[in-house]
Amino acid sequence: MVFVHIPRRKKNILGGIFIVVCLYWVLLQRALFKDRLTNGVNHFCLQSLERLEERPVKWPTIPEPNGRIGDDVIETLLDLRDYEKCVMFNPALDYDRLKIVQKGLFPYLNLDLLYADEKKFWPVYSRWDGQSVQGFMPRFSEDENKFLGFSKIKYDQRLSFWGNWHRNIMQPASRGIVISAGAGQVEDCARLVKVLRHLGNRLPIEIVHRGDLSVDEQRQIFQISTEEASSHFPAQDLWFLDVSSMLNPVYAKRFKSFSNKWLAVVFSTFQNPVLLDADTIPFTSLDLYYNFHQFKTTGAVFFKDRKVNSDLLDKEQLDTLKRIFLNLTDITPIENESTESMKDKLKASFNDDIAAETVYNMIVKGQKHHMESGLVLIDKTQHLTNLLASIALQFSSVSGYFHGDKEWFWIAQALQKQSFTLHPKEASNVGKLGRVVSDEKGEFYQLCSVQLSHTDVDGSLLWVNGGLRTCKKDSWTSDYRDNRRISSMFDSEEAVREYYQSPVQLEAAIIPDAEIKPWIMTGECAMFTYCTLYREGEFGEVIKFNETQKNAYREIVRVWNSVIHSTEGPSSVI
Numbered sequence: 021m022v023f024v025h026i027p028r029r030k031k032n033i034l035g036g037i038f039i040v041v042c043l044y045w046v047l048l049q050r051a052l053f054k055d056r057l058t059n060g061v062n063h064f065c066l067q068s069l070e071r072l073e074e075r076p077v078k079w080p081t082i083p084e085p086n087g088r089i090g091d092d093v094i095e096t097l098l099d100l101r102d103y104e105k106c107v108m109f110n111p112a113l114d115y116d117r118l119k120i121v122q123k124g125l126f127p128y129l130n131l132d133l134l135y136a137d138e139k140k141f142w143p144v145y146s147r148w149d150g151q152s153v154q155g156f157m158p159r160f161s162e163d164e165n166k167f168l169g170f171s172k173i174k175y176d177q178r179l180s181f182w183g184n185w186h187r188n189i190m191q192p193a194s195r196g197i198v199i200s201a202g203a204g205q206v207e208d209c210a211r212l213v214k215v216l217r218h219l220g221n222r223l224p225i226e227i228v229h230r231g232d233l234s235v236d237e238q239r240q241i242f243q244i245s246t247e248e249a250s251s252h253f254p255a256q257d258l259w260f261l262d263v264s265s266m267l268n269p270v271y272a273k274r275f276k277s278f279s280n281k282w283l284a285v286v287f288s289t290f291q292n293p294v295l296l297d298a299d300t301i302p303f304t305s306l307d308l309y310y311n312f313h314q315f316k317t318t319g320a321v322f323f324k325d326r327k328v329n330s331d332l333l334d335k336e337q338l339d340t341l342k343r344i345f346l347n348l349t350d351i352t353p354i355e356n357e358s359t360e361s362m363k364d365k366l367k368a369s370f371n372d373d374i375a376a377e378t379v380y381n382m383i384v385k386g387q388k389h390h391m392e393s394g395l396v397l398i399d400k401t402q403h404l405t406n407l408l409a410s411i412a413l414q415f416s417s418v419s420g421y422f423h424g425d426k427e428w429f430w431i432a433q434a435l436q437k438q439s440f441t442l443h444p445k446e447a448s449n450v451g452k453l454g455r456v457v458s459d460e461k462g463e464f465y466q467l468c469s470v471q472l473s474h475t476d477v478d479g480s481l482l483w484v485n486g487g488l489r490t491c492k493k494d495s496w497t498s499d500y501r502d503n504r505r506i507s508s509m510f511d512s513e514e515a516v517r518e519y520y521q522s523p524v525q526l527e528a529a530i531i532p533d534a535e536i537k538p539w540i541m542t543g544e545c546a547m548f549t550y551c552t553l554y555r556e557g558e559f560g561e562v563i564k565f566n567e568t569q570k571n572a573y574r575e576i577v578r579v580w581n582s583v584i585h586s587t588e589g590p591s592s593v594i
């Protein structure tokens with residue numbers, strides 16, 4: 021060992037130099053960091069960031085008594101645009117600032133838990149074969165969507181939450197079915213799974229819930245998805261995702277019923293999920309939708325709702341929506357503008373006739389029913405921020421303007437200036453075709469049913485909403501007592517019950533002419549039944565299914581209605 025003697029004075033000098041070098045190094049690093057920050061984030065973003073940091077944590081965003089309805093929507097959607105531009109994929113943000121910005125914009129996320137104990141934050145994935153993991157994601161093969169195994173979730177603390185979700189967590193190009201279900205929808209869910217088996221589905225299925233499906237209920241659906249498997253009735257790769265840990269406990273309950281769908285679509289692992297309501301019934305393989313032209317051009321498949329001209333927005337609602345639309349899009353109306361000129365502007369803006377028509381029907385005609393969201397396909401790499409905008413709209417001052425979640429999918433896209441469209445075919449009424457002949461008026465058809473259907477351009481049935489029994493509600497007692505049409509048609513409450521519980525007969529669909537003979541509510545089935553009329557060459561459109569189609573549809577109706585067996589014995593029959 022060599023011992024070098026350094027006099028005390030020299031030691032002091034060396035120490036001083038060391039401290040100066042350290043100080044210089046620290047200052048240099050800070051300057052470099054600042055440089056990186058200002059290089060990565062332009063002037064616009066520096067301003068946006070300051071604004072986003074100041075944003076009050078408020079959710080839902082209902083304005084103060086002195087605030088204006090709708091202003092919260094404009095502000096939040098603009099903030100989301102800035103978030104996408106300046107925060108989402110920005111790796112040069114300060115950790116604490118990032119935290120503040122995200123807690124302000126997404127108060128419903130349980131970010132405190134994410135920062136404190138990351139592993140406990142992630143959803144619990146439970147597979148039909150008993151595997152259950154947290155902090156890992158299932159991975160599926162690219163060609164056949166087959167389960168390959170788990171990979172650990174890699175959360176990059178320097179990146180935003182949604183940036184992580186987009187880049188590091190969602191599996192690129194993955195496909196699968198997502199069902200939103202809560203307590204009370206277990207039976208519908210089980211029936212849907214049986215139909216998917218009957219259709220030979222090979223896509224993995226995720227059922228997303230907030231911890232409100234019991235282990236027993238999950239076991240029942242697992243069993244229904246795997247029992248008596250054959251090549252004609254394949255077992256399903258079914259998963260439950262409990263996302264309750266990801267939600268701020270203060271707000272988690274607000275995601276009840278239809279709001280749960282936003283959690284399902286956003287938090288499903290698939291990049292391209294087909295989102296199904298529990299009471300939706302597909303009549304074709306769901307692979308079909310991935311080949312739709314509209315999916316390739318807009319990254320989404322949306323369907324139209326019943327065309328209803330009578331249920332309109334009131335004046336205040338209409339003014340508010342118009343103000344929001346004109347503020348967020350580049351459309352500027354001129355005074356006393358003609359219909360044609362306005363339509364042309366919308367066409368130029370959205371580059372799609374159906375999109376232009378839909379926006380026109382809402383902000384000019386004040387119509388409330390545009391989209392039916394029982395089946396939606398969406399590419400989350402293209403539309404993640406739009407889905408976050410949909411959630412913002414669902415929990416905003418205008419959330420009550422429309423029923424449930426259904427319109428917020430397309431409205432968010434339109435407001436964020438994204439192209440969108442709806443499947444061209446109008447929604448239809450499906451069931452048994454009644455031929456009515458009257459002396460003065462000649463011959464016409466009537467069709468009354470609870471089921472809303474969607475047909476393809478070739479006339480085949482794509483999917484139906486509202487289950488496949490005659491009436492989805494157990495309302496025979498009150499309907500027999502209160503509805504004169506029902507009490508005149510049936511001898512007893514028991515007869516109404518039998519009729520309501522019988523399987524539907526799918527013979528034809530009618531697309532009514534909303535201008536001449538619109539959808540008529542009859543009061544049957546707790547007000548869920550609609551009647552529609554068709555007369556050749558005068559109003560409406562009728563689609564009669566051919567024998568091949570009728571036989572295939574009858575089988576699906578049978579499968580959906582069949583008793584839900586369980587091999588565990590009668591005690592576990594749902």
Ligand SMILES: *[C@@H]1O[C@H](CO)[C@@H](O)[C@H](O)[C@H]1NC(C)=O
Binds near residue numbers: 091094095346347
């Ligand atoms: C849009 O709305 C915001 C917030 O209410 C307002 O400050 C802004 O002036 C509006 N812009 C236009 C073009 O109307």
Ligand SMILES: *[C@@H]1O[C@H](CO)[C@@H](O)[C@H](O)[C@H]1NC(C)=O
Binds near residue numbers: 355356
């Ligand atoms: C728009 O119409 C109103 C009422 O018909 C009229 O008073 C006004 O002068 C018109 N404005 C323009 C710019 O034509």
Ligand SMILES: *[C@@H]1O[C@H](CO)[C@@H](O)[C@H](O)[C@H]1NC(C)=O
Binds near residue numbers: 478479480566567
């Ligand atoms: C029934 O209609 C479908 C769809 O239009 C068609 O593909 C099929 O060939 C038809 N079958 C018969 C037997 O007409």
